[in-house]
Amino acid sequence: MRFTEISQPHHVPIQAVIEPGRGPWVILVPAMEKPETLNVALIEFLRARSAVTGDGFASFLPEQPMRFDEVGNFAATKRLIDVVHAQHDASKFVVVAAQREGRTLNILRSPAYRNPKIAIEGMVEQTSLFESLPERVALAKRLAAVTNEIRSRAIVQHYRPS
Amino acid sequence: MSNTIVHHNRRIAYEPQAGQAPGLMFLGGYASDMTGTKATFLAERCATAGHAFLRFDYSGHGQSEGRFAEGCIGDWYDDALAVFDQCTDGQQILIGSSMGGWLALKLACERPERVKAIIGIAAAPDFTEDLVWNQLTSSEQEQMQREGSLSGKGGDPLTYSYKLVLEGRQHLLLRVSLPIACPVILLQGQKDEAVPWQTAQRIRDNLPNAPVTVKLIPDGDHRLSAPEHLALLWESVVSLSV
Numbered sequence: 324m325r326f327t328e329i330s331q332p333h334h335v336p337i338q339a340v341i342e343p344g345r346g347p348w349v350i351l352v353p354a355m356e357k358p359e360t361l362n363v364a365l366i367e368f369l370r371a372r373s374a375v376t377g378d379g380f381a382s383f384l385p386e387q388p389m390r391f392d393e394v395g396n397f398a399a400t401k402r403l404i405d406v407v408h409a410q411h412d413a414s415k416f417v418v419v420a421a422q423r424e425g426r427t428l429n430i431l432r433s434p435a436y437r438n439p440k441i442a443i444e445g446m447v448e449q450t451s452l453f454e455s456l457p458e459r460v461a462l463a464k465r466l467a468a469v470t471n472e473i474r475s476r477a478i479v480q481h482y483r484p485s
Numbered sequence: 486m487s488n489t490i491v492h493h494n495r496r497i498a499y500e501p502q503a504g505q506a507p508g509l510m511f512l513g514g515y516a517s518d519m520t521g522t523k524a525t526f527l528a529e530r531c532a533t534a535g536h537a538f539l540r541f542d543y544s545g546h547g548q549s550e551g552r553f554a555e556g557c558i559g560d561w562y563d564d565a566l567a568v569f570d571q572c573t574d575g576q577q578i579l580i581g582s583s584m585g586g587w588l589a590l591k592l593a594c595e596r597p598e599r600v601k602a603i604i605g606i607a608a609a610p611d612f613t614e615d616l617v618w619n620q621l622t623s624s625e626q627e628q629m630q631r632e633g634s635l636s637g638k639g640g641d642p643l644t645y646s647y648k649l650v651l652e653g654r655q656h657l658l659l660r661v662s663l664p665i666a667c668p669v670i671l672l673q674g675q676k677d678e679a680v681p682w683q684t685a686q687r688i689r690d691n692l693p694n695a696p697v698t699v700k701l702i703p704d705g706d707h708r709l710s711a712p713e714h715l716a717l718l719w720e721s722v723v724s725l726s727v
Contacts, residue, residue, distance in 0.1 A: 394668040395724070397696035426693070433694040435666030 326384065329406055337399045339383040341407060342370055347415035347444065347473045348379035348407055349466060352400050352424040354453060359388040365453050369419075372463050378470055381407050397427045401436065408441055415477075416443045417469055419462070421450040444473060487519075487548050492567040493560075498548035499541035499568050502528060507576040507601045507726055508537035512565055512585030512592075515612075516643055518547025522710040523582055523606065523718065530719050536726065541568045554634070554644065557652035558613065562588050569596065576601040578725055580718075583609045583680065583707065586671075590658055590688070593665045602725035605671040606718065607680045607707050608688060611660075613653030616680065617645050641679070659691050669697045670721045672714070674705020 326338040351369055353362040366382045373380035383399055385392065400418075407413050418428045425447035430436055432443055446469060448462060487498035500519060509531055511524045518524075519540040531538035543561040544551030551560075565588045569577070578601050581589030586608020593600040609616065621629065621638065629635040629647045636644035669692060673685040682701055689697040700721070705714055 391700075392698050394670060394696045394698040397668070427696070430666075430694055430696055433666065435694060 329383075329402065337383045337386075337402060339403055339406075340366055340370055340381060341403075341411075342373045342380040343411050344373055344377045344379035345474075346379060346413055347417050347442075347470055348381060348411075348413045349373065349470070350400070350404060350407075350416050350418045351380075351382035352396065352418060352420040352427050353382060353385050354421050354424060354450065355385060355391050355393065355396055356389055356423075359384060361454065362388070365459065368456075368459050369463075369466075372466070376467065376470070379407070379411065379413060393426065396424065397430060400427050401431060404431070404441070404443075405438075408438070414441050415473060416441060417446060417466065417473070418443055419446045419448065419466065421448055421453060423450070444469060487542075488572075489549075490567060490571055492564060495544045495564070496550040497541060497544060497564050497568060499539060499572055500528070501572055502531055502538040504531060504535045504537035506537065506574075507578050508539060508573050509578045509580060509722065509726075510569060510573055511538070511540040512579060512581040512588050513540070513543070513546070514583030514585055514609075516546065516553065517582070518542050520547065522708070523580075523715065526710075526715045526718070527580065527722075530722075536722075537573075539568070539573055541565075541572075554646060555648075557646075557649045558584075558587070558656045559652055562591055562656065565589075565592060566595065569599075573599075575599070578602045578604065578722065580604045580606065580722070581608055582606040584612060586610060587612065587656075587658065590663060590665065591656060593667060594658075594663055597664070597666065600667050602667050603665070603669045604718070604721050604725065605669065605673075605685070605688065606709050607673055607677050608671055609680045609684065610658045610688065611653070612680070613645070613650045614657055615659075615684075618650045659687055661691070662693050663691050665692050665695045667695060668725055669695050670725065671697065671699045672702065672705075672709055672717060672721065673699065674702045674707065674709055674714075676704060677707040679707040 329337045428445040489496045524540045542549040545553035545556040579589035586605035587610040634646040671685040675682045685699045
């Protein structure tokens with residue numbers, strides 16, 4: 324799996340994975356205070372899922388594995404979404420986060436940080452869902468339900484008689 | 486000789502250093518002044534790095550006028566706000582130590598557009614209520630009310646007036662969610678005998694719309710002035726000042 328370096332304005336670069344595809348894009352907020360191998364494995368799993376489903380997918384590796392750094396994690400997540408929005412014309416996202424990282428999702432959607440040009444749905448999951456293959460498969464199924472529901476909603480809106 | 490502004494008939498001393506944005510403003514702790522280890526360290530580092538920096542003394546502290554024993558949270562907050570408004574330009578990173586952390590959070594609520602980030606060093610919002618008054622026995626509370634102040638409690642050399650406790654109740658923060666959105670880093674020693682490390686977690690819980698990193702320092706005391714703690718402080722400044 325190849326990571327692409329994304330520069331943050333004046334910040335350390337993010338080691339990111341960006342797999343272009345259809346919307347809504349799936350964004351994984353990596354787990355803080357976890358070994359890098361766990362995040363790499365989960366990113367690889369969701370990247371492979373995206374290759375099958377055609378969903379756009381993006382994530383990154385925390386700058387400092389095993390460290391609690393919500394400020395850094397939030398800044399990198401926001402930057403990643405901004406880059407995907409700008410470079411791939413994406414406007415709908417499903418942000419997946421473990422419980423502890425769920426705050427990042429809430430802050431992204433708060434008035435101070437909300438981008439009116441994009442819509443963010445959230446999936447805040449039990450951390451255990453990230454840690455074994457059967458639980459990751461369960462996560463992928465829930466993800467499919469959420470992304471399909473968003474696409475269905477978009478189709479209904481598109482064809483709604485005016 | 487420090488610069489001064491006059492606010493509410495009090496002469497408030499401050500030390501500005503010119504430099505690039507964002508500026509840093511240091512808010513000291515209860516009964517400390519701007520010549521302390523952390524303020525001096527930040528002044529030196531900012532001079533080297535070229536950051537604007539400002540430190541000051543609350544009324545009744547250091548070189549500022551006023552009687553310490555008569556001061557209370559509202560007075561010192563007014564001092565901080567006056568210095569912030571009159572002596573700084575552009576976006577600021579507020580660095581609040583202990584009580585200064587309380588005042589920095591309060592200032593960020595009132596001037597959100599000008600506060601880029603906050604660093605709390607053993608930040609102690611609501612300490613007059615949670616760490617002073619609520620820690621007293623009922624007989625100590627009666628003594629404080631009767632005599633007007635209490636000192637020497639639990640080996641704490643500082644004196645706390647009953648007025649400080651009463652007036653502090655008008656400024657309590659951790660009873661509701663705070664409307665702060667800027668990034669916040671909280672440095673907190675786990676061997677802090679004045680401010681329990683769980684306070685940092687409480688602050689985070691009350692900031693639902695701000696990214697908050699709590700850096701717990703296993704061997705850290707309340708002062709966090711050891712070289713390794715100062716290095717961590719500067720690392721936090723660097724990460725927020727870009």
